[in-house]
Amino acid sequence: MVNAFYPKTLVQALQAKSENPSLVPYAGGTDLMVNPKEGAQFLFINGIAELKEIAAAPGSLSIGACCTYTGLLESKKMPGVLHRSIIEIASPAIRNMGTVGGNICNASPAGDTLPPLYALDARVRLASVRGTREIPLATFILGVRRIDLAPDELLVSVILPGQDFTQGYYKKIGARSAVAISKVSFAAFKKVEGGVVAAIPMAFGSVAETVVRSPEIESALIGKTPEEVRATAEAVVQMYDPLIKPIDDQRSTAQYRKKVCLALLADFLSGGG
Amino acid sequence: MIEFTLNGKPVQVDCGPSERLLDIIRDRLGLTGTKEGCGEGECGACSVLVDGRLANSCLVAAGSIMGASVLTIEGFRDTERYKLLERTFACAGAVQCGFCTPGMVMAAEALLSHNPRPTEEEIREAISGNLCRCTGYNMIVDAILTASMEGGGLW
Numbered sequence: 001m002v003n004a005f006y007p008k009t010l011v012q013a014l015q016a017k018s019e020n021p022s023l024v025p026y027a028g029g030t031d032l033m034v035n036p037k038e039g040a041q042f043l044f045i046n047g048i049a050e051l052k053e054i055a056a057a058p059g060s061l062s063i064g065a066c067c068t069y070t071g072l073l074e075s076k077k078m079p080g081v082l083h084r085s086i087i088e089i090a091s092p093a094i095r096n097m098g099t100v101g102g103n104i105c106n107a108s109p110a111g112d113t114l115p116p117l118y119a120l121d122a123r124v125r126l127a128s129v130r131g132t133r134e135i136p137l138a139t140f141i142l143g144v145r146r147i148d149l150a151p152d153e154l155l156v157s158v159i160l161p162g163q164d165f166t167q168g169y170y171k172k173i174g175a176r177s178a179v180a181i182s183k184v185s186f187a188a189f190k191k192v193e194g195g196v197v198a199a200i201p202m203a204f205g206s207v208a209e210t211v212v213r214s215p216e217i218e219s220a221l222i223g224k225t226p227e228e229v230r231a232t233a234e235a236v237v238q239m240y241d242p243l244i245k246p247i248d249d250q251r252s253t254a255q256y257r258k259k260v261c262l263a264l265l266a267d268f269l270s271g272g273g
Numbered sequence: 274m275i276e277f278t279l280n281g282k283p284v285q286v287d288c289g290p291s292e293r294l295l296d297i298i299r300d301r302l303g304l305t306g307t308k309e310g311c312g313e314g315e316c317g318a319c320s321v322l323v324d325g326r327l328a329n330s331c332l333v334a335a336g337s338i339m340g341a342s343v344l345t346i347e348g349f350r351d352t353e354r355y356k357l358l359e360r361t362f363a364c365a366g367a368v369q370c371g372f373c374t375p376g377m378v379m380a381a382e383a384l385l386s387h388n389p390r391p392t393e394e395e396i397r398e399a400i401s402g403n404l405c406r407c408t409g410y411n412m413i414v415d416a417i418l419t420a421s422m423e424g425g426g427l428w
Contacts, residue, residue: 004290004336026337033293033332034313042290044336070326091402092383094314096326097333178401179315 005043010050010127013154016043018129021151027066027102030094051101051156054078061160062125065101072100079160081168081189085116088170091178101155104137107145108181110206110251114141115187116170118211119201120160128153143209163199165189169268172205173260175251182206183252186264196223202268204261207246214243226271233269237262275335280348290336294328295319297335298345306346306375310404317403320376320383321345327383329402346375349382354427358382358420365416369407376403381417389428390421 005023007013017023023043026032045051051066056077063072069086072078073095078086089112090098103113104124114137122137128150137158140148149155167190174180185205191198200221204212217239221229229236246257275286279302286297298304298321307330310318314329321330322344349355358378361367368374377400384391384399391399396417397410405413421428 006336006339026334029334029337030314030329030332033334036291040291042334042336044290044334044339046337047339091314091317092380092399093317093320093327093329093402094332096323097328 003041005041007043007045007048010048010154010156013043013045013048014127014129014152017154018152025105025154027099027105028068028097030090030098031102031106031108045154046099059162061162063100063158063160065104065155065157066099067101068097068099069095079162079165081165081170082116082120082160084168085170085187086113088172089113094179100158104141104158105147105149105155107141107143107147107210109144109209110182110185112172112182112185112205114211115185115203115205117158117160118203118213119187119189120163121201123159123161124155125157125159126150126153127156132156134159138211138213141210163189163191165191165199167192169264169272171264173264181251184246184257184261184264186261186268188265188268190226192226196225197221197229200229202265204240204244204265207244207257207261212240212243214240230270233266236269237266240265275339277338277340278342280344281342286335288335290334292335293331294321294323294333294335294338294343295330298330298343304345304347306350308372308375310372315402315404316373317376317380317400318373320379320403322379322383325383325386327380327402344379346378349379354382354385354424357424357427358416361416361419361423362413365412365419367408367412367416373403373405373407377405377413381420384417385421385424385428389424391417393418396421 005016024040026042026044051064053064054075054077055062072086103111123134124137124140125134169188172182172185174182188202190200200218244258246254248254298307308318310316312331314332319330324341380400380403396414
């Protein structure tokens with residue numbers, strides 16, 4: 001029995017996945033090794049250099065699926081707003097191993113990179129021996145631990161459209177500032193151009209099956225001055241209220257989650273951070 | 274067969290690719306300085322360095338470290354850096370039950386090797402993934418701060 005594959009290149013990895021779709025991709029291991037599936041055969045993609053590249057192109061940034069959080073933090077190409085979110089994630093040891101691609105494919109409602117990536121309109125590039133496709137992250141994640149990935153496909157990179165946000169906000173609330181799985185997380189960005197809001201993406205984690213984001217509410221704020229946004233904070237919180245449907249679990253209660261994430265929203269809208 | 278470098282020496286271990294590095298170190302190679310606390314990456318008791326970076330060995334699969342260089346507390350023990358940390362930990366009262374200590378020392382080494390003169394805040398961040406239930410952390414932070422100040426040239 002062959003019980004692991006060690007591809008050196010993406011082409012080799014895709015070939016292996018095509019011939020043996022049950023292979024479990026191993027990127028950083030930090031989620032996978034907590035509850036290892038009995039008899040799982042790993043496809044060790046953590047050594048593939050081309051999956052660790054961060055490439056800036058005009059108007060976009062491509063982040064390889066196997067980039068670790070530490071790799072992102074050390075890259076000069078990372079936008080400052082994302083840098084400030086990633087530094088909040090987990091602990092140094094987990095950030096040294098954990099990868100962006102792993103966090104996405106794990107598709108936990110509490111995935112820490114997901115709210116900032118949703119808010120930044122991230123797209124994902126998926127590859128197989130059949131070819132490559134690129135779709136929005138928000139459609140790639142289907143539900144709790146469910147992703148739109150064919151058995152022969154691998155997530156190869158995350159694409160961020162370049163946007164020069166003037167304000168970034170990211171808070172995760174857990175039982176402890178390091179490591180703890182989030183009870184609630186919230187990421188939001190703001191771009192002010194010519195004195196008015198040009199973009200104001202807001203994303204909530206751990207309060208529904210997947211990240212909650214509402215383009216409708218966001219568009220209602222576009223064109224307002226920052227002062228007007230501040231003045232309407234309470235009304236905006238009311239608009240989000242019905243969209244936030246958390247659950248009770250071992251980490252927190254629905255009531256606490258809802259109250260805290262709406263308080264974070266109010267803090268962001270009134271200029272906090 | 275998994276091949277990697279452990280504490281400067283090449284090793285070959287006949288184990289499954291999904292076996293935890295922690296179990297290889299402790300059970301197959303008999304190096305029990307690395308401790309198992311939570312087994313989920315939350316406590317840092319099993320901290321080792323993989324290619325110079327802090328890692329929770331309970332979350333590292335054998336197959337992922339083919340060709341890598343792993344340093345455990347046993348390999349670090351013979352260095353001048355360790356001797357200084359041992360002294361400053363002792364002087365600061367940073368060791369009580371001792372269970373977290375190997376992991377804390379490896380976290381300190383991971384920090385100081387990248388940042389020889391950290392601020393107190395940077396030290397707290399560097400050990401944020403390591404739990405200590407005895408000291409309340411302040412003595413550990415003091416120990417690392419003292420080592421950084423006395424360790425001119427070591428890091």
